[in-house]
Amino acid sequence: MRTATVGLSALLACSSLVACGSSSSRADRPGVSGRAPERAITVDGVVDEWPLDSVMTADEHYLYMRFLLEGDPVALQANDETVTIRLDLDGNADTGRVFDDPAEGAAMGIDLAIHMSPQDADGAVTRGSSAVAYLGDTDEDGEDPGTQIDLSAIDYHTAPSFASSWFEARLARDLAGLGLPVARDGDRAAGMVVVRGPSGAAEGWSAPFSAELPALAEGPALADVRIPPKPSRAIRVVCWNVLFASPSEQPRPFARVLRELDPDIILLQEWTEDPIHIRGWFNALMPRPTSWNVRTGEGWGVASAPPHPFSDFAAT
Ligand SMILES: [Ca+2]
Ligand SMILES: [Ca+2]
16 A cells, blocks of 8 residues: 555655655645545545545545655554644634644644644653644733643544554544634635654644535534344354443443344453343343343453353354
């Protein structure tokens, strides 16, 4: 994949490990923009559905970006540098905050910044991702320090989560509820990817990119995940890390997903409660003519839960 795409105008960010001279020259390319894709963008870490010259695009619900980090593949959320997507959501320098590092981005009014492996207050690079909105509130120095917001509030998603060079990301367009500007039909959104090292200074960056946006949907996007049908005579195995026994705290969403998946065997991690409790959960939330079967292992929070007797599997 990388061999086929290096050198195209879609090539964006370069890390501090790579000379960035070519990056600034790309800033002069107005063509680094958002041609609408013929195929819908799926944020799965594979970028072959993107038009070759497009790095930002949008549909009625989401704004999409893709970028390449030169150098060794990295995991964005566990990186030793901070990768930031700066977004001028309304293409308007009068809203948001102006960043002049690097100077190529100084014409944008950045309304939202998404940091991957963000730096903490002491400048240390940390794991995970965070987002900061620039809503026009200023401190005593007249600068907008930004307001930390929850990533789930902007419906942000990026892929892949493993070490890679290409990444794609998306976020919701309608962020009016957060006080952020909303681009309408025919408006442009713009952005830039910036790589910052331990000093906090920009050490690599993309050319600015932008896209003309289509009409905005009336309501929020609905999930459209389609579960493939289970072939006849097949056994479906679901393996799920439920994060500190979360099904006990939020039973409905877990039960809804499991009912749709209709698994024959469920392998669970981090369900730390005893097998009687887990079996009771399944019997209550996913009732069957006969009781569920649950066994826990010696590993921490490991359990298996088939609806059929374990002896059925042992016999085959
Ligand atoms: Ca994709
Ligand atoms: Ca703006």
